[in-house]
Structures are given as C-alpha cells and as structure tokens.
Amino acid sequence: MNADEFRRAGHELIDWIAAYLEGVEQYPVLAQVQPGDIRAKLPRHPPQQGEPFDDIIRDVDEIIVPGLTHWQSPNFFAFFPGNSSYPSILGELLSAGLGVQGMMWITSPAATELETHVMDWLGEMLGLPEAFRSTSTGGGVIQTTASTSTLVALIAARESATQGRSNAAGVAGGNLVAYTSTQAHSSIEKAIRIAGLGSDNLRLVEVDSGYAMRPDALAAAIESDVAAGRIPAFVCATVGTTSSEAIDPVSAIGEICRKHGVWLHADAAMAGTAAICPELRWLLDGLDAADSFVFNPHKWMLTNVDCSALFVRDRAALINSLSITPEYLRNQASEAGAIDYRDWQLELGRRFRALKLWFTIRTYGVEGLQEVVRRHVALAQEFAGWVEGDHDFELAAPVPLSLVCFRHRAGDEASEAILDHVNATGRAYLVHTKLDDRYTLRMSIGQRTTERRHVEQAWQLIKEAAAEVAR
Amino acid sequence: MNADEFRRAGHELIDWIAAYLEGVEQYPVLAQVQPGDIRAKLPRHPPQQGEPFDDIIRDVDEIIVPGLTHWQSPNFFAFFPGNSSYPSILGELLSAGLGVQGMMWITSPAATELETHVMDWLGEMLGLPEAFRSTSTGGGVIQTTASTSTLVALIAARESATQGRSNAAGVAGGNLVAYTSTQAHSSIEKAIRIAGLGSDNLRLVEVDSGYAMRPDALAAAIESDVAAGRIPAFVCATVGTTSSEAIDPVSAIGEICRKHGVWLHADAAMAGTAAICPELRWLLDGLDAADSFVFNPHKWMLTNVDCSALFVRDRAALINSLSITPEYLRNQASEAGAIDYRDWQLELGRRFRALKLWFTIRTYGVEGLQEVVRRHVALAQEFAGWVEGDHDFELAAPVPLSLVCFRHRAGDEASEAILDHVNATGRAYLVHTKLDDRYTLRMSIGQRTTERRHVEQAWQLIKEAAAEVAR
Numbered sequence: 001m002n003a004d005e006f007r008r009a010g011h012e013l014i015d016w017i018a019a020y021l022e023g024v025e026q027y028p029v030l031a032q033v034q035p036g037d038i039r040a041k042l043p044r045h046p047p048q049q050g051e052p053f054d055d056i057i058r059d060v061d062e063i064i065v066p067g068l069t070h071w072q073s074p075n076f077f078a079f080f081p082g083n084s085s086y087p088s089i090l091g092e093l094l095s096a097g098l099g100v101q102g103m104m105w106i107t108s109p110a111a112t113e114l115e116t117h118v119m120d121w122l123g124e125m126l127g128l129p130e131a132f133r134s135t136s137t138g139g140g141v142i143q144t145t146a147s148t149s150t151l152v153a154l155i156a157a158r159e160s161a162t163q164g165r166s167n168a169a170g171v172a173g174g175n176l177v178a179y180t181s182t183q184a185h186s187s188i189e190k191a192i193r194i195a196g197l198g199s200d201n202l203r204l205v206e207v208d209s210g211y212a213m214r215p216d217a218l219a220a221a222i223e224s225d226v227a228a229g230r231i232p233a234f235v236c237a238t239v240g241t242t243s244s245e246a247i248d249p250v251s252a253i254g255e256i257c258r259k260h261g262v263w264l265h266a267d268a269a270m271a272g273t274a275a276i277c278p279e280l281r282w283l284l285d286g287l288d289a290a291d292s293f294v295f296n297p298h299k300w301m302l303t304n305v306d307c308s309a310l311f312v313r314d315r316a317a318l319i320n321s322l323s324i325t326p327e328y329l330r331n332q333a334s335e336a337g338a339i340d341y342r343d344w345q346l347e348l349g350r351r352f353r354a355l356k357l358w359f360t361i362r363t364y365g366v367e368g369l370q371e372v373v374r375r376h377v378a379l380a381q382e383f384a385g386w387v388e389g390d391h392d393f394e395l396a397a398p399v400p401l402s403l404v405c406f407r408h409r410a411g412d413e414a415s416e417a418i419l420d421h422v423n424a425t426g427r428a429y430l431v432h433t434k435l436d437d438r439y440t441l442r443m444s445i446g447q448r449t450t451e452r453r454h455v456e457q458a459w460q461l462i463k464e465a466a467a468e469v470a471r
Numbered sequence: 472m473n474a475d476e477f478r479r480a481g482h483e484l485i486d487w488i489a490a491y492l493e494g495v496e497q498y499p500v501l502a503q504v505q506p507g508d509i510r511a512k513l514p515r516h517p518p519q520q521g522e523p524f525d526d527i528i529r530d531v532d533e534i535i536v537p538g539l540t541h542w543q544s545p546n547f548f549a550f551f552p553g554n555s556s557y558p559s560i561l562g563e564l565l566s567a568g569l570g571v572q573g574m575m576w577i578t579s580p581a582a583t584e585l586e587t588h589v590m591d592w593l594g595e596m597l598g599l600p601e602a603f604r605s606t607s608t609g610g611g612v613i614q615t616t617a618s619t620s621t622l623v624a625l626i627a628a629r630e631s632a633t634q635g636r637s638n639a640a641g642v643a644g645g646n647l648v649a650y651t652s653t654q655a656h657s658s659i660e661k662a663i664r665i666a667g668l669g670s671d672n673l674r675l676v677e678v679d680s681g682y683a684m685r686p687d688a689l690a691a692a693i694e695s696d697v698a699a700g701r702i703p704a705f706v707c708a709t710v711g712t713t714s715s716e717a718i719d720p721v722s723a724i725g726e727i728c729r730k731h732g733v734w735l736h737a738d739a740a741m742a743g744t745a746a747i748c749p750e751l752r753w754l755l756d757g758l759d760a761a762d763s764f765v766f767n768p769h770k771w772m773l774t775n776v777d778c779s780a781l782f783v784r785d786r787a788a789l790i791n792s793l794s795i796t797p798e799y800l801r802n803q804a805s806e807a808g809a810i811d812y813r814d815w816q817l818e819l820g821r822r823f824r825a826l827k828l829w830f831t832i833r834t835y836g837v838e839g840l841q842e843v844v845r846r847h848v849a850l851a852q853e854f855a856g857w858v859e860g861d862h863d864f865e866l867a868a869p870v871p872l873s874l875v876c877f878r879h880r881a882g883d884e885a886s887e888a889i890l891d892h893v894n895a896t897g898r899a900y901l902v903h904t905k906l907d908d909r910y911t912l913r914m915s916i917g918q919r920t921t922e923r924r925h926v927e928q929a930w931q932l933i934k935e936a937a938a939e940v941a942r
Contacts, residue, residue, distance in 0.1 A: 010564075046837055070571070072570045082572040099542050113507075144818050306818075306820065322661070351777055365521040
C-alpha cells in the first residue's frame, strides 16, 4: 500500500466509521454468535501475497461486525461505559500515523510534554489537590488501564513501606499487608498477587449499608496487623465501586492512613470523571490525604481505551520504585532531569496517547464534557425513580451518580431470567452483580449517545421481560 | 463534532498523515528542542468551550511536529525500529472507531477470535513449535510491550514453581531465583522487581565472546542455588540482545532448564520477526524446550506500537496464575470455556489490537514482510563490510542480523564525539551502548522505508564526523 492507496483506503475507512457510529443503534448490542463462529470464517493460513484493501473491509463487514458486542451503542448499559468519540478517534489515528515512541523525553519531547501538560489540565478540571500537579511534587501519567495504574501505585507503596528493600531483596511473604473493601474491584487483588504480597495479605474491609468501606473496620484491621508485627503498606479506597458505585469515605480513611503512615490509593476509575462538574466534586472530598489517584478517561470522558489517568503526590516515590537505566537508554536530557515516563509505568515502550485526550478536551471544551456527565446522571436518577415507583422492582443500593442497581421483588431467579430476556432481544445489554449475596441488575448509563429514549426503551424491555417471566 | 464534521476532519487527517510519512525524511530525526519548549507554547488552562478541528491541526503542525523524534524516518537508526505502516495505521483507526473492549469473549467475540486466529498465523509464519498454538496446549496473546509479556510469563513461572502459593501467601523473599545473561534487557530485572522476587535473586549469567549466554555458567549458577536450598524458577534467554543482537543458545539452555524443571522464557522482541524467513529460522533453534516466547510485531513487523506477541506452551499455567472472577464478570460463555484474554494479561480492559496485525499481514502478505526483513539484513551486512574495510573503525560484535555495533579505533571519547556530531546534524539518529565496558555505536537498520541511500548517507556522516573529531 503506497501513500495514494492509503489516502483512498483511509477516506473510505473514515466514512465507514462515521456510518458505523451513526447506525450502531441498529445492531444487536450483545453479539449473537457462538464460540468458534468467527474463526470458522477465517482462512486457516496467512496469505503469501498481499491482498487489496477492499477485500479486507469486506471481511470487516461480513465477519467482524456480526461478532461484535457494540460498546458504542446508545443501548449499551453493561459493565461501565467504554466511550469513544470522534475527536478521540482522530487523536488515536494521529498517534498511529506519527508512530513515535514516548518512552523517554528524548525519544519524542512533544509526546512527554503534551502528556504532562494535559494531565495538569485534568488535575485542574477535577479540582485535584495541587500536590498532584507536575508543577508541584507530583504529576500525572497515562497508563493502559486502572489495573496497571493500581499496580504501579502498589509497587511505589511497597517500596515506600520497605525503603526499597522489596525491589532489591524480594517481598517477604506475609509481612506486608494491604486493605480494600469487600466491594473493591478485582484488579486490586490481582495487583496484590502480581506484586508478590499474596491474596492472604489483602484485608477485605467490611462495608456499611450503602456498600462503602467502614473506617472503623479499617482502623481495627490495621491496628490488629500492627499488633501482630505486620507492616500495613497500602490502602485502596474506591470512589464508585463496580458493583454499585458506592463511594468510600476518603476523608475518614485518609486520617487513618496518615496516622499509621500507610499509602492511600483512591480508585475512581469510573466515577472520577464526574468531578469535572463542580456540583459533583464532593466525590473527591478528602483526596488531600491520598498518595495516588486513578480515573479512566476511557470510561466516561469520551476518550477511547486505553487511557487511564494516574496521579501521584510524590513522583520521586514512583520513579524510584520503577526506574532502571541500562547504558543504551542513557542520554543527556534524562541526566538533566527531563521526565521519562518509562519510569512511571511497567512498560518501557509507550504510544503517544496524550493526543487523543488533548483532541477530546479541546473539541468538547470543559463545558461540553460537563454536559455529558450531567445528562447521564439525570437519566440515571430518573430511571431510579421509575424503579422506585414500580411495585415489582426495588432499588438495591443508593444511586449517587449514573449506576442503578435494582432487582425484581420475586427474587434472584426472576431477576436473572429478566436479564437473559432483555439481553437476548439485542436491544439493550445489561450485566448483573451480587449485593448482600442477592442477584442484582446493573443499569449503567454512560454512553456518549445515550438519550432519554434509549433509557425509556430499556425500562420498557425490562418491564416486558418481567411480565414474560411472570407468565 | 458530528459525523459530517468527522468525515471532513478525518479525510483531512488521513491526507495529513500521508503527506507526513511521504515527507518525514526532511525533518531532523532527533528533535532539536530543549526541555520545556513544547509546554511553553501550550495554553495553561483547558478550554471551557470547544474549539474547531482546524485550530487543533494547526497546533499539531506548529507545536507538536517540531517536538518529535521521527521514528518513521528512514534515517532512524537508534534503539530498535518502531515500525508503523499504512495498513497498520488503518487497523488502529478501525479499532478506535469500533471502540470495543475485548476483555472477555462475550464483550466482543470477534476481538477474541481474530486475535487467537492471527496469533496462530504468526506461529505458523515463524515456524513456532506446535505446542504454542491455540489448537494445541498453548496459544498467543497480544500484550502492550515485551516488558509486560515477560512479566506475565514470569508470574506464570513463579506460580508454577510454587504451586500457586505465591499468589496466595506472597513471595518468600530470597527463595525463588531467576536467571538471564549480563546482556539481557533491563525489562527482565524490572519484571523481577515488580513480581516481588527482588533484584538480588536475579543471576546475571556470564556471556561468551559474542555476548551470548554461556550455558555452562547457567548450569553452574542453577546448581549452586539448588545446593543452597533455593528454587530456580525462571530463565530468560535472549534471542537478539538490545546491545548487540547476540543470540543465546536456546537449545543448550533448554536442556538445562528441562533437567531442573525451570520455566524457560525466550525474549526475541526485536529479532523474532526474522524467523518469517526460512533461511533465518535457525534463530529459534531449541524453542521446543521453551515455555514462553515473545517477539514484538511493533518493532520489525510493520505493526504500530503497541503489539507485543506472547506465546505460551501451556495456557492453563498462564490463566491459573492471572485469573480472578468477580460476580460482575461471570457469564455463560466464560463458564463454557471460551477464551477470555483478561486472564492472559495484567489488565482487565484491552483494545482490539488484532485488527492492525490482521490488516498488516493481509496487505503485505508473508512474502511482502519477508522482503522487508531481507532488505534490512542485507543492508546491515553491507554496512558491516564498510566498517571492516575502514582503518579508523572496527566492528565491536558479530552482526547476525540487522544491528551493527562498531567503534572508532581512537577510543571511547572519539566514538562518543562522533555520535554527538552525527545526531546534531538531524540527518541520522543512532544511540550507543557499552560492550566490555567500551563505548560502542549501534547502527540498527530496520525502518520500513530505509533504503541503501539512507545507510550510505549515515556512513558518510559518520566518516565526516570522524574527520571533524580528528581535527
């Protein structure tokens, strides 16, 4: 493919994407295929000679699209949203087109400096404490996902708690302890395993009736471990849990962490974006006491995956825990103190991901992004009202923002059957969780193009499914 | 930005990228800016209202491009290549446009199945052992970089060596030991630290005169640790080191690993692509004894970063070490045994990266990709001949493939001064390493558009710099 063929194919693909996104509502949200269906349509061996682009795009239409679950559909209410947007797509395209690798300042200064700058913008947009800015002691860095953001924060915490000895001598099993709530995301336990602390040394702290961490239970757990001679090393508070969007009391948790000198990480992967609205910024109350904070613009801030924003209060703690410099990476800029993001992450290599965030913030403006959050929160509150007003259903948890947890009053089996019915229609996609061991439906409202009519339709489908199940 | 504005902006950006890549040769390869130059041109605060796309693309031209180090330039000879290509750019664009998240089969079956399929294609293209295919006991998965590929292999090795006890109880410091050569990439030590084994428990095995690991030294190190009651858990052989592209003797290393029951990981991040040429497949001799293998299509296989291909012999070992299933991720397809790539990686979320690999392989065909590798290898051999024929310079290491290590006979200072001179011209970019503690220039030939005239020009610049330095 030469430059002219690329121009032609590129224009065609841009038009294809515009048409796909304009028409995505027409597809079944959840892919209606069986395991193996896609592979069965693909040739067993790679082609020896090159093929024309038209053949490839034909296969995209005929083989790939029918096998997709359409995350960009306005009828996608599952998990948490994985939003893309037009400017974000263009930012990703430009990143691929430039093909630069931003592992160090010298390997593309603009990739590093734009990232530092846009992360400071985000800090301002969310009202993060000054210490999280690059202009102070901290700064932000784009990671692949909240899982890896949490893992690097944990590594920094581990090394802070052991003065770098774990990196050198290894983790002494059973001595370092971490804490999070019973409602925390599975990525916390996964990080604890990867970093060598071990699941047995992760305390799952009890929650209150709204599924938020109980500070008294956290304090008791820490004190018990200290008394036993263990080293509390890491607390992860969740600002908007995956199951029910519960918001841990970061202020009270922070006081306990300060008292015991424990690293506090705040995981706001989904909910963090809401803090761009001043009236919702109470979410982040107490963040002054946190050492690290993560939220994912690739969930609710219209920036396509992967774009997880990690902020730290003390960048030196992070860099000291992750930096190794072989001869072939030495250069004068690094020695003069330029930011090398390879020392802020697990990987050495990295794409120029700041472009898509920059394109998105500039194209929408802060007000445009606020409008999206406000629309989703209002729709979720309205949906919660419909549930409350219906004698067959009940809310299963508070609805602080955009996630509505609810269930059928007839019990778990009815709720599960309703979910299966709704998803089988292809006109909406929801997933479930368990709260207090009861089967719970999750209505997560956060796709860029979701309007009131989509939420109304989903509620209608749920009601119809309930009637069907009752028969 | 609505769909029509996206069409217009998208066409404009496609044309911009085509023009950039056609003209990339004209830019100074290494960015000629000072730290802070880029940020000084960016507005301090994010915009409250949205801005038009034309303003953004103007800033790309005026602020971003002058701050880039141009990895796609045919005059880029630094580090290892970070190749992109036209079809790969389009694959990344489509991935962003679809915006699906392939963490599980159910969340987009086509994303999972295409990845499994294309990774099996790669296994066939490189002639990997049958066990590394999804149709056997193993399979491949796309990771962000070789760093994370190696880290997940190490986690699987750690759990295999301790029957899953490390995940549960944590890593017992000092008991597990890992081995790699003194020439291995820094990512190996970084992974050892992250996984809690500790740098002190990484043995850096001596190399031979060609910088390849000495199997006798490895055997001695393992036997010494076994005698001391430690558990050898992980050996990383390098197929093409970063400093000099040395190729560890995988067969002999594999025999030792089998004897002691140690997990063998082969890191062929750069060199692996060469195995698509039958005449170069000797590179991977002995891979039958390896448990995992990584190479990066984002280096030499024209697929833009990030696309690191990790293969394992026993997928169950990998999955068992990385899988955690909370209620909100449970679904029938997973329970029926569909591949969920979240259990093959650190992250939960993941982009649809198989598209760009599929686009690239189909557009070039296997023969088209072979032609690129052969061109680069031939150019490197020719360049090595020029060095050998010049009385001022000498080769510093064997040249098995595409990397030429050389130095000025006058010593380290002369070599360093030559590098600075050449890079300051902006007409080529090389980096250095140290071999036997001597300053060594690295001429890495692997960019898609690099032709003989670019290599000739670089040699001319080096000769001119040497003359300048001599004055």
